[in-house]
Amino acid sequence: MLQTIAIQNYRSLRELRLDLGRLTVVTGANGTGKSSLYRGLRLLADSARGNVVSSLAREGGLQSTLWAGPAVVGKAVRRGEHEVQGTVRKAPVSLQMGFASDDFSYLIDLGIPPRDERSAFNADPEIKRELVWSGEVMRPSSLLVRRVRQSVLLRDDSRRSTEWVEATSSMRSYDSVLTELVDPVRAPELLAVREQVRSWRFYDHFRTDPAAPARQPQIGTRTPVLDSDGRHLAAALQTIVEVGDVSALQTTITDAFGRSTFAVTESNGRFDLSFSQHGLLRPLNGAELSDGTLRYLLLVAALLSPRPPGLMVLNEPETSLHPDLLAPLARLIVAASEHTQIVVVSHATGLVHELQREPEARVVELVKDFGETRVSGLGPLESPPWNWGHR
Ligand SMILES: Nc1ncnc2c1ncn2[C@@H]1O[C@H](COP(=O)(O)OP(=O)(O)OP(=O)(O)O)[C@@H](O)[C@H]1O
Ligand SMILES: [Mg+2]
Structure with missing residues (x-):
C-alpha cells in the first residue's frame, strides 16, 4: 500500500506531501490544486511507462508546469506589508515527484539539461536523479538504487561491507531506470517498483x-x-x-x-x-x-475490475451524475477500496459527504495559501516525513 505521495514545484504544488489511506478523498474549492495533484500523480506514473519527458512536453514543457511563485514566501509578504517580488532563482530548476510505500519507494527529479549547441532539444527536460529505497523515509542506509544523470548505481550487499556497483554510465537523459534497467537478479526492486507503478490506473471525465x-x-x-x-x-x-x-x-x-x-x-x-x-x-x-x-x-x-490495480485515481467521478446516484457511487467506491487503494478527487459536496461517513475514508481538503496548494489544517511541521535528498 502507498503511504505517502510527495510533489514539489509542479504547478501550484510548491511542496505537497499527502498521507494516503486505503481510500483518500481529495477535495477543495475551485483553483486549489485538485486537478494539479491528479495530473502530478499521472506524470509520476508516466515514468514507469517510459514517457515522463514526453508527457511533460505535452503539458507545455517543464518551464510552464514549474511552480511560478517564489521559493519561499517571506514573513513580510504574509503580513501583507510587501508584494511577492520577482527574484533571481538561486536554486536549480527542479520538479520532483515520489511515493513511499510499505516495501519500495521512489522519487524522480527533473531539471534543465546543460546547453548543448549541437542539439535542437535544449528545452527538453532531463532526468537528473532517480532514487529507489526500501521503507518509507529515504535515508542513505535505505537507498537501493541511485541514478545521477547518466550513471546508475546499485547497492550490493553481497560482500561484508555494502558497495555500490555501477550498472550503467550511459543512461539517456529522457529514459527512466524503471524502463531501461530490467535486471531481475541485480535490481529486483526496480522491477517491483515498475510493476507497481504500471498497474496504477487513472480515470478522468469519460466521454x-x-x-x-x-x-x-x-x-x-x-x-x-x-x-x-x-x-x-x-x-x-x-x-x-x-x-x-x-x-x-x-x-x-x-x-x-x-x-x-x-x-x-x-x-x-x-x-x-x-x-x-x-x-x-x-x-x-x-x-x-x-x-x-x-x-x-x-x-x-x-x-x-477483476484485475484490481495497486492504485486507482478517479478525477471528479461525479460529473453529470444525478445527485441520487452519488450515494450508490460512494458505496461502490468503498466496496472497491477493499481490493485496491483509491484516491478520489472531487468537489461534489454530495459525494464527499457520502464518502466521509465511511470510517475508512481519509478526507483531505486542499486550500490555496499565497498561490500555493496546502492541506487544510496541516502546518508545515505536521506534513508526513519526506526527504528529497540532494542532486
Ligand atoms: N505553474 C504554476 N505555478 C503556480 N500556480 C499555478 C501554475 N499553473 C497553474 N497554477 C494555478 O494552480 C491552481 C490550481 O489549479 P487546478 O486546476 O489544479 O485547480 P482545481 O482545484 O482542480 O480547480 P477546479 O475545482 O476549478 O477544477 C490554479 O489556480 C492555477 O492558477
Ligand atoms: Mg480541477
Missing part, C-alpha cells in the same frame, strides 16, 4: 457524447481492465459477469437503478449494452443510454 467510444458496439474480447477512454465497456462488464464479482455488480446496479437490469448482447462478435428500464417496452442500447447512466456503468466497470 459520453454520441461519438464516445463507450457507446459504440465493439469486437468483444475479455477485458479485465477498462481503458481510460471507456472503450470496450460492454466487454469489460461481461468480463466481470464471467470472472469477476458478479454479485457486487448486481448490487450496485440495483442500488443505483432500482428495478432496471442490464445485459451484454453479442452480434457478429460485436458487444453492445442492453439496459432494460422499468416502464419501457424494449431495452436501450449503448447509443441510447443517458449520459449519467452510461457514466455510472463506466465507473462500475472501472471499479469492479
Whole structure:
C-alpha cells in the first residue's frame, strides 16, 4: 500500500506531501490544486511507462508546469506589508515527484539539461536523479538504487561491507531506470517498483457524447481492465459477469437503478449494452443510454475490475451524475477500496459527504495559501516525513 505521495514545484504544488489511506478523498474549492495533484500523480506514473519527458512536453514543457511563485514566501509578504517580488532563482530548476510505500519507494527529479549547441532539444527536460529505497523515509542506509544523470548505481550487499556497483554510465537523459534497467537478479526492486507503478490506473471525465467510444458496439474480447477512454465497456462488464464479482455488480446496479437490469448482447462478435428500464417496452442500447447512466456503468466497470490495480485515481467521478446516484457511487467506491487503494478527487459536496461517513475514508481538503496548494489544517511541521535528498 502507498503511504505517502510527495510533489514539489509542479504547478501550484510548491511542496505537497499527502498521507494516503486505503481510500483518500481529495477535495477543495475551485483553483486549489485538485486537478494539479491528479495530473502530478499521472506524470509520476508516466515514468514507469517510459514517457515522463514526453508527457511533460505535452503539458507545455517543464518551464510552464514549474511552480511560478517564489521559493519561499517571506514573513513580510504574509503580513501583507510587501508584494511577492520577482527574484533571481538561486536554486536549480527542479520538479520532483515520489511515493513511499510499505516495501519500495521512489522519487524522480527533473531539471534543465546543460546547453548543448549541437542539439535542437535544449528545452527538453532531463532526468537528473532517480532514487529507489526500501521503507518509507529515504535515508542513505535505505537507498537501493541511485541514478545521477547518466550513471546508475546499485547497492550490493553481497560482500561484508555494502558497495555500490555501477550498472550503467550511459543512461539517456529522457529514459527512466524503471524502463531501461530490467535486471531481475541485480535490481529486483526496480522491477517491483515498475510493476507497481504500471498497474496504477487513472480515470478522468469519460466521454459520453454520441461519438464516445463507450457507446459504440465493439469486437468483444475479455477485458479485465477498462481503458481510460471507456472503450470496450460492454466487454469489460461481461468480463466481470464471467470472472469477476458478479454479485457486487448486481448490487450496485440495483442500488443505483432500482428495478432496471442490464445485459451484454453479442452480434457478429460485436458487444453492445442492453439496459432494460422499468416502464419501457424494449431495452436501450449503448447509443441510447443517458449520459449519467452510461457514466455510472463506466465507473462500475472501472471499479469492479477483476484485475484490481495497486492504485486507482478517479478525477471528479461525479460529473453529470444525478445527485441520487452519488450515494450508490460512494458505496461502490468503498466496496472497491477493499481490493485496491483509491484516491478520489472531487468537489461534489454530495459525494464527499457520502464518502466521509465511511470510517475508512481519509478526507483531505486542499486550500490555496499565497498561490500555493496546502492541506487544510496541516502546518508545515505536521506534513508526513519526506526527504528529497540532494542532486
Ligand atoms: N505553474 C504554476 N505555478 C503556480 N500556480 C499555478 C501554475 N499553473 C497553474 N497554477 C494555478 O494552480 C491552481 C490550481 O489549479 P487546478 O486546476 O489544479 O485547480 P482545481 O482545484 O482542480 O480547480 P477546479 O475545482 O476549478 O477544477 C490554479 O489556480 C492555477 O492558477
Ligand atoms: Mg480541477
